[in-house]
Structure formats: C-alpha cells, structure tokens
Amino acid sequence: MTLTSVTRWDEFMEGIWRQNPLFVMVLGLCPALAVTVSAVNALSMGLATTFVLTCSCVLVSLLRKLIPKEVRIATYIVIIATFVTVVDYLIQAVSLALYDALGAFIQLIVVNCIILGRAEAHASKNPLLPTLINALGMSAGFTIGLFALGSVREILGAGTFFGIPLFGPDFQPWVVMVLPPGGFFVLGAWLLIFAAIARRKQRKLAEATQNA
C-alpha cells in the first residue's frame, strides 16, 4: 500500500474504531436506544443515517467555499433536512412496515448530532475525497454500533435473529431487553467492553514503555 492509501484507510477506520460515534464519542443516542429493538430496525436506521450523513457531507464539502461562515449552521441544517426528507420518502417506498417500525426517528435523523458535527468539524474544511472517506467511516461505525445493540436486544428479548427463531419454542424471551430499559442495559454492557479493551491496551502500552 502506498502512503496515501494507508492514511485513507486509517481515516476510514477512525470512524469505526478510535472515534466510533456510538461507543467512543457516545453521540446519537436517541435513535441508538429507541429503534434498536431488532437487528433489522437497527440496520435500517444505520443505513438511513449513512445515506443522510454521506450525502450531506459531500454537498457541504462541495459548497464549502460558497458558504459564508455567518450562515453556515442554517445552511447545514437545510442540507441535512433535505436528505432526511429524501430518505423518509425512500423508506416509505421500500416498506411501510419498516417505516412504521422506525416511526418518528426517521425524521429525527435531522437532529442527530453526529451529522451536524461531521458537517461542521470535517466536511466544511476538507475537499471531497477525505470528506467522503470520513463520512463513510463514521456511518459504518454508527451502523455497526446500532447493529451491535439491535442484535443483542433481539436475541435476548425476542429469541430471534433477523426474525429467525434461535432457541426453539421453550425459550422464555427476556422482554425487558426490547423495552426502553433494555436499550440502556445493552448499551452499558457494550461501553463496558469497549472501556475494558481500551484500558488493557493502555496498560500494555505503559508496560512496553517501562520495559524499554
């Protein structure tokens, strides 16, 4: 790999791992807790957010020299709201059942702080290609995070995965997992795992420097 492709890959991985919007930055919790009752819902929400985040960041990046800084927030919100409306219609066209399941949280993508945060912190200062890579990385990180929540909640709370029964008819579903408190339990557990990994890495690094 050349140097540029390494940095690009690094930039992409940043959203998935080091700067994961859900597990590291702990942003976008409203959809993360509300719609992740099943793997399908979580994945759809992740893909909808991916579409909005990527399209808005690309447009913001393309127009960045045109947008005066005094009106930048208003501009970003208009751009984000546009793509949220587009994704709203697209989901209705694909499946009404999915649209009902995601409910108001589709429209609420417009206030997802990850998207405005990316537009302001990254897309407004970078050319198209780095913006696209960063946006895709962040979206992938968010989607993976939602999927991690959704699959655990569906498996424990309904005994199914993508609607396929896993444990046979005798399984008594752990209903609390698909209720709002379950969202907090599962998110807490994932944060704990991530924190433990980060801590272990730190300790190893400290030991390595001490030995050196």
Added chain:
Amino acid sequence: MTSAAIPPQTTSAVAMIRTLGLIAALCGLIIVSAYQGTYDAVQENKRIAVERAVFKVIPTAKSIVEYAAAPIGTIVKVGAGGTAPNAVPEGAVKFYAGYDASGKLSGIAAEGVAKGYSDNVRILYAYDPATAMISGFGVVAMRETPGIGDKILVDKGFLASFPLQASLSADGAILSREIVTVKHGSKANPWEIDAITGATITSRAVGRAINDSAKRLLPRIVPRISELKEQP
C-alpha cells in the same frame, strides 16, 4: 448603513442571502424530485397495506371497495370510479366493503382508534351484516408493551369474545347495547369483551375503539345495506 461602515472582512449581506437562496433552491429541487420519484411506489404500498389488513379480517373477501358514509343518508364510493379521496363529504366515516368471488357482500371493515397503554391503538374490525355481529379485528398500528399489550392478537380467552353482538336499537339510531370490555372471566353477554389479565388497558382500548367507531358507522350503513349487497 453605508458601505464604508462595514469592515472589509465581513461577508456582505447579498452574499449570505445569495448562498442561502441558492442552497434552498437546490434542496427544494432534490426534495421535489424525491417526492415525485417515490409517489407511485408509496401509494401502491399504502393500498397493499390496507388490502392486506382488510383481507385478514374478512377472510372470505376477494376484492375490496372503499366507501364513505355521510352523516345524513348517503353512502359514496371512494377512489377509482367514485369520489376522489379528498372530496369525501365532511364528517363522513370511511369503511371498506369486501366482496367474495361471485361479487356478493361478504363483510364490512372499518377502522377504530382508542388510547392504549402507550400511544393510540389503531384497529380494523369486521362487521358481518348477515348476523349483525363484529366477527373479529386486526391491528393496524400499536406501540403496546411487547409480551403484554400485544397479547390482544394471540390470547385465546380474549379472542373467544368474538363474534360480538352489534345490533341496532329499534329506531336504528344507536347500538342496542354498547360494546364494553369487562374484567377477565366475567363476560356474560354477547356484547362484552373478556379482558386479558395484566393487559386490561390494551383490552379496553380494543373495546372502546370498536364501540366508538361502530356506534357512528353502523346506524348510517345498516338501513342502506341493500345498496352494498352487490359489487359495483
């Protein structure tokens, strides 16, 4: 304000308005094309969703016609070959008539709404004009607690309450008996729904949704049921 008073590094008002205007126009274009592009698919999805729900509550139906019953007397057909959906008379109640393969009326379906445990419970119930009974119901949308409120779809005791008596009073203006949800195990009459223990609020919502809708709809359509007997 004169132009000399504006420091050189400030963006001019014209530039700001131009940018906002340009972006608003661009975004407007994107939204309108998305709306136009998905309109047919969305309408088709909505129609399929309604049909699927009606076929579920009237299993013998093979085709569906949408009607609206106006407060005084008239029943108008809505949609293809009838009144446009936005021209339905004010105060009219929408309902669906299901017809079997030979074009005979096999049942009437209508929507009812009542407040459940969390948010509204929207149901579609079926009325059988031959027996003057509510033969069953299906859920259109609800956000009831999984594993508790959603038992209304599977609980055997609850579903055994159907068919429910929904006959009209002698003058045809009201239901002879209001449909009510009663405590689990105390159902004694054909117009009562046996509540589910632990899901009383959702059970009551179903009863109220059916009752509120039926007492508005049935007095309007029962006297004119002969108009609906054959598929138009």
